[in-house]
Amino acid sequence: MTDPTDRYERSTPQSRELFEEARDYLPGGDTREVTFHAPYPTFVEEASGTTLTTADGEELLDFLNNYTAAVLGHAPEAVVEAVTERFARGSGFAAPTREATELARRIVERTPSIDHVRFANSGTEATMNAIRAAMVHTGNDDVLKVHGGYHGTHDTVMVGVDGDGPEAGVPREVGERVHTTPFNDPDALAAAFERHPDLACFVVEPVMGHAGMVPATTEYLEAARDLTEDTDTLLVFDEVMTYRLGVGGAQERYGVTPDLTALGKFIGGGLPAGAFGGRADVMSVFDPSAEDGAIHSGTFNGNPATMAGGAATLDALDADAIARLNDLGAVARERLADAAESVGVPVQVTGDGSFFNVHLTDSPVTDHASSAAGDPATERLFLEMRNRGVFLAPRGMGNVTTPMGEAELDRLVGTFEEALGDLSPEIAAD
């Protein structure tokens, strides 16, 4: 059997060349940690619908979709039109525009927990400002987050992501006020609330991305709701990825209502965007006329082209589209699990709605510690699938988009079965 890395290198000489050139200017040859995989990442020239075209002219069926941001697939016509039309009339002004109100209205109408919303330029800024709102509202500095949870790269959430304390470059003091608790463990959560009586908020994702798309149990989210209410602490849902799971996000799907919600990924129609919103009394800390309020500013906040792209995306992502995506995701998870069983490799397929994640393990995956995301066998599987023209995250994560249907699932599952079959002797030997 050929080494998948050899095959990858043979079919991607242009990517290698571009990577070598990039390394002269960009540390590690790129500007985003998560896109790297050994021996070097694929350079993409363009994308349309379900397909990426690489620098080597290969066509890849994209099940990664910019880590869930491209929910309508790539370059959807209505969004491209809305963005280009708006951009051509001026790309940003130091003044409010009707487009921001239009996107805000859509988010508020769709999401019962969001009375008021503000826009930023990334999910990182969204969680940062949601947490800041909770701090100003409660007067507390301490934050509780899930161990292994990823919420972007600002200091407060960069604690207990890959390791146990503050990640590299995060001041030690931050680790003293940010505490972590295991995912999906209501007893540990209750104990954490007892240990830390002065919390501003508990931040949690309804489906934990960094664990490999592991859904929270309803019991866990309900415990989080009760504990935050009992202690006058705010519940912050990071729905940067999960907002696509229901018209009103995962909070609607799971029936648990947070005080504040962070959004990102597709919320700007593919342009850089984040949003955070929630109860009017909490969000009022950002009203410039409020005394002792919080400062929230940003040159590109509410950029009209981004807002127009976001509105066009939400218009396309209606209840029917979401139901169809969630059904397709359920079929993908079931068929991937069946395929693994037929090959005889122990696999857990996690996810919910339009998300799936393949874990090469026979033990149930319930949190970051039990996740097999990021292990070397999963990366080899990713490369085997990539060599056969199907693109997933190296950690085994994927998601379906609106232009996809049965044909794309057939290709996904067929390729997975073949790749897993090729790898199974190696996996058995690990």
Ligand SMILES: Cc1ncc(COP(=O)(O)O)c(C=O)c1O
């Ligand atoms: C759950 C979650 N929160 C926050 C973020 C940060 O978003 P951004 O990369 O736009 O800063 C991400 C990014 O992947 C995410 O998955």
